[in-house]
Amino acid sequence: MIHFFRALLILVLVTLSGCSQKFQDVNATMQEAFLGFDDINMTQAQVAELDYASIYARINHGPQIFMVLALVDINPITGNEQLKWMSSDGAMITTENGRVIKTTALPGANLVGLSSNTQLALPNRQVTSWQSVYDWQPGYHYSKLAQVESFPVGLKTLSSLLWIKPTIQVREIITFADTQQQMQNDYWIDKQGQVVKSEQSLVPNELFIEIEVLKPYAG
Numbered sequence: 001m002i003h004f005f006r007a008l009l010i011l012v013l014v015t016l017s018g019c020s021q022k023f024q025d026v027n028a029t030m031q032e033a034f035l036g037f038d039d040i041n042m043t044q045a046q047v048a049e050l051d052y053a054s055i056y057a058r059i060n061h062g063p064q065i066f067m068v069l070a071l072v073d074i075n076p077i078t079g080n081e082q083l084k085w086m087s088s089d090g091a092m093i094t095t096e097n098g099r100v101i102k103t104t105a106l107p108g109a110n111l112v113g114l115s116s117n118t119q120l121a122l123p124n125r126q127v128t129s130w131q132s133v134y135d136w137q138p139g140y141h142y143s144k145l146a147q148v149e150s151f152p153v154g155l156k157t158l159s160s161l162l163w164i165k166p167t168i169q170v171r172e173i174i175t176f177a178d179t180q181q182q183m184q185n186d187y188w189i190d191k192q193g194q195v196v197k198s199e200q201s202l203v204p205n206e207l208f209i210e211i212e213v214l215k216p217y218a219g
Contacts, residue, residue: 129150132146141203145177
């Protein structure tokens with residue numbers, strides 16, 4: 001199935017009209033990001049014409065990557081939709097309620113899984129406290145319990161290629177129980193309760209992902 005979606009993505013990206021040289025050679029998009037290539041910048045027309053939802057992603061403050069929605073699954077435990085965003089070379093970022101819950105085939109560290117005792121609810125506009133469990137590689141780090149403190153930060157109007165929206169910024173401070181090491185996540189949520197932008201720390205000191213929604217998933 002992964003090979004099918006990889007082939008589909010390559011076909012979609014290759015056939016975009018007016019593409020830059022990087023989209024004429026799409027077999028190493030994620031690798032290029034880690035090797036320090038320039039940002040990928042789509043035009044409004046390119047994003048609008050695609051039939052697929054899409055995002056920009058930035059890994060560890062590196063170049064901007066374009067990814068499309070390849071698959072939607074249902075989490076059998078929470079009942080939430082899991083969106084699987086894929087680069088043209090098969091790397092994948094899986095999100096649930098706007099949170100990154102898994103990464104696959106990134107050249108560096110990967111989040112193997114993220115779970116929670118609150119069913120990974122949408123980042124909360126109120127002050128809340130809950131627990132999460134992180135698994136990541138390399139190093140076989142599994143069942144790393146963390147305390148999450150969530151609180152609103154402020155209001156901000158954001159714009160992307162296809163939209164302009166007022167949002168509320170929600171911040172989360174994650175503290176790992178065994179080491180007391182901390183990470184910070186920020187989410188920007190629109191009036192419909194959808195995360196349209198985020199900055200998420202997923203593996204301490206090793207994996208930080210920024211996401212901007214270009215063409216939202218419509219369901």
